[in-house]
Amino acid sequence: MKIVVIGGTGLIGSKVVKNLRARGHTVVAASPASGVNTITGEGLNEALTGANVVVDLANSPSFEDAAVLEFFETSGRNLFAAELAAGVQHHVALSIVGADKLPQSGYMRAKVAQETLVRESGVPYTIVRSTQFFEFLGGIAQAGSEGETIRLSSALFQPIASDDVAAAVADFAAGEPRNGIAEIAGPERARMADMVQRFLSATHDSRKVVADAHARYFGAELQDDSLVPGADPRLGKLNFDAWFKETQATQ
Template sequence: MRIVIIGGTGLIGSKTVPILRQAGHDVIAASPKNGVNTLTGEGLKEVLTDAQVVIDLANSPSFEDNAVLKFFESSGRNLHPAEAEAGVQHHVALSIVGADRTPENGYFRAKVAQEKLIEASGIPFTIIRSTQFYEFLGGIADSGTEGNTVRLSPGPFQPIASDDVAAFVADVALAAPRNGIVEIAGPERAPFDEIVARYLKATGDKREVVRDAQARYFGGLVGEHSLVPLGEARLGRIGFDEWFRRSQGKS
């Protein structure tokens, strides 16, 4: 099967490509670096020729509210007609658990807009909503830092390893379209502040994590149902300790 991965050189794409190639599929890792740009439409017609599946993992280069919304809306309006013309049979996109429950977060609003374009495209699809990745815990800590203090919500948090995300993306891409949403999350759920504190301790970071129910997560408050699956979800296999050992190059 010919599979085109938009954003195929990024964190998740670079892990998904070898999984699908090892399964015997013809996989193209498309990105602006090799002449495929969903924001402008450049290279889409050519790269989608004979493709049966498209996996959209592209991300905005800017997280500013207006810029990220423009990115996902423009990308969708370029990508979906090109897919329809090429006869693509399955569109797979990676989104975020709780994207529709935190409207104060501009990035989440943009992902909801992306999802709506996918649903309206007429192309069979599956949207994978994932919880946050372990790989971004450091950046999350930085976003809540004031001096030597990190203020974070105690709301439930269930991060997932990027290796697990890639495995799920590959699995969904090879399955029949759901024309709906699949949610994925890590195997461990704990308060947001506790998970980040655990990460900082493991890295030897001396910043103090302070529990603050009013702390914002990239603009939005974190409630009981903001960042974790509410119903059935597929859970990854890699817990925090194993992920951290891998990230440090330890067996």
Template sequence: MKIVVIGGTGLIGSKTVNRLRALGHEVIAASPNSGVNTITGEGLAEVLEGTDVVIDLANSPSFEDKAVMEFFETAGRNLLGAETKAGVKHHIALSIVGVERMQDSGYMRAKQVQENLIRQSGIPFSIIHSTQFFEFLAGIAAGGVKGDAIHLSPAPIQAIASDDVADAVTDVAVGAPLNGIKEIAGPEKVGLATLVGRYLNKMGDTRSIVADPHALYFGAELNDQSLVPGPGARIGKISFETWFANQPVKA
């Protein structure tokens, strides 16, 4: 199959591209640097010619409410419109576990709009809802800094390794369209504040973690259901300890 991966040079994209190429598929890692821009529409018609599957892994460069909404609306309309003209048979998008439960967040509202555009497009589709990646724990910690401490929600999360995400995206890409949602998550359920504390401790960061029920996550207050999958989710194999043990040593 010919598969185009939008955002194919990013964290999940690059791993997915490698996996699909190893399976013998013709895979194009599309990004603005390669002349494919979903915001302007540049290069879309050309790259999608003869394409069977499109995997959309692109993310907004800004998380500001208006900017992120404009990104997902514009990119979604341009990409899906070009796919319709090209006769693409399967559209896959990576979204977020709990997106529909966190609509106080501008980012989550924008992701919901992206999903709605996909459902309305008429193209056979699969939407993958993933929990947060271990690779973004440092960024979550940075977002919770208040003075000398880090305030984070104690709500449970089942964070996942990017390798497990790439495995799941690859499997969906070579299968039939789901025309629905598949949830994926890591193997361990633990409080967000606790998990970030474990990560910082291993990094030698001695700042204190405050488990604050009112701490916001992408602009939304969390509850015990916000960040965890429901029944039937695909559970990854890589635990936090295994993931951390395999991270490159920083000089």
């Protein structure tokens, strides 16, 4: 199959491209750097000519509420116009577990808007909702930083390794459209504050995490079920310790 990966040079995209090529698929790693821009439409029609599947992993360069909504809506509309013209048979979009539970967050509202465009596009689809990536633990810590203290939510979450995300996305892309949502998550559920403290300790960061039930994540106050998957998610292979060991081995 010919599979076009939008955002094919990013953290997840580059791994999805490698995974799908190893399976023998013809894969186009599409990004503005390669002349394919979903915001301006540049290069889209050419990239999608003859494509069977499109995997959308693009992300907004700005997380400001209006900007991120405009990004996903503009990108989605341009992408689906090109997909319909090209006769694409399967659209795979990466979204976030719990996006529909956190309307206080501008970023989550934008992801829900993206999902709505996917459903209404007329292209058979699979929406892959993932939990947070282990690779983002440092960023989560920084977002809650208050000097030598880090204030983070005490809500549960279930982070996943980017390798496991990429493997799942590649599997869904190579499979039949679900015309629905598939959830993926890591194998280990923990409190956000506790997991980030483990990360800081493992990286010899002396800062301390304070658990606060009212601390906001992407502008939203979390409940214990906000960021965890429902019944029967696909679970990744790597827990925190295994992921961290692999990360250190490749540095």
